[in-house]
Amino acid sequence: DTAVSQTPKYLVTQMGNDKSIKCEQNLGHDTMYWYKQDSKKFLKIMFSYNNKELIINETVPNRFSPKSPDKAHLNLHINSLELGDSAVYFCASSQGVAGGRTEAFFGQGTRLTVV
Amino acid sequence: KNQVEQSPQSLIILEGKNCTLQCNYTVSPFSNLRWYKQDTGRGPVSLTIMTFSENTKSNGRYTATLDADTKQSSLHITASQLSDSASYICVVSKAAGNKLTFGGGTRVLVKP
Numbered sequence A: 001d002t003a004v005s006q007t008p009k010y011l012v013t014q015m016g017n018d019k020s021i022k023c024e025q026n027l028g029h030d031t032m033y034w035y036k037q038d039s040k041k042f043l044k045i046m047f048s049y050n051n052k053e054l055i056i057n058e059t060v061p062n063r064f065s066p067k068s069p070d071k072a073h074l075n076l077h078i079n080s081l082e083l084g085d086s087a088v089y090f091c092a093s094s095q096g097v098a099g100g101r102t103e104a105f106f107g108q109g110t111r112l113t114v115v
Numbered sequence B: 001k002n003q004v005e006q007s008p009q010s011l012i013i014l015e016g017k018n019c020t021l022q023c024n025y026t027v028s029p030f031s032n033l034r035w036y037k038q039d040t041g042r043g044p045v046s047l048t049i050m051t052f053s054e055n056t057k058s059n060g061r062y063t064a065t066l067d068a069d070t071k072q073s074s075l076h077i078t079a080s081q082l083s084d085s086a087s088y089i090c091v092v093s094k095a096a097g098n099k100l101t102f103g104g105g106t107r108v109l110v111k112p
Helices: none
Strands: A004-007 A010-013 A019-025 A031-037 A043-050 A053-057 A064-070 A073-078 A087-094 A110-114 B004-007 B010-014 B019-025 B030-038 B045-051 B056-059 B062-067 B072-077 B086-094 B100-102 B106-111
Touching (some): A004 A087, A010 A019, A019 A031, A019 A110, A043 A064, A073 A087, B004 B086, B019 B030, B019 B086, B072 B086
Parallel strands (some): A010 A110, B010 B106
Antiparallel strands (some): A004 A019, A019 A073, A031 A043, A031 A087, A043 A053, A087 A110, B004 B019, B030 B086, B056 B062, B062 B072, B086 B100, B086 B106
């Protein structure tokens, strides 16, 4: 009964392909996020959705498109994959926006390798 | 320069020993500071959250301190266990915008 689950855990694909990463949370939270962890291990926010509405959209190439069909799901679709997209992508969720004392819960990550 | 700097980048300690990790930040205006533990191949898991009025907070063998005046925090691990081997990430929340800024983490390896 994983709280925040991402699929797949590993994804290896060729440059130029389009791929999706799925995320689901069963915590009843209203806010979900996508983070990218680069090779230096820094986690940086990409997107945040609150009640299916986009509230944070950092400077991310428009090849990345999040989709939130409902509050429990936030999927990440990536078009025309590039070598620089290789990273670990983490999904997270919180009740309310994670900034005050609101806790964010993270998935196990998806390691994307573009070859 | 990242707004959250952690030191050391990595350290090795013997099982049973104590260690202290450091975090310096420049994020402003400050809301709160969190320490996360990230096991290899897993997502970060929260250890502590502290606001500016809290100087110290414990979670089992983990004790975090915060000096909001000098913008420094530390995480002390007491009587380390093999399961403490992980990356420890300092995260600072900005009061405006509710964004989390992550440090690069300190990788701790506990050896028997």
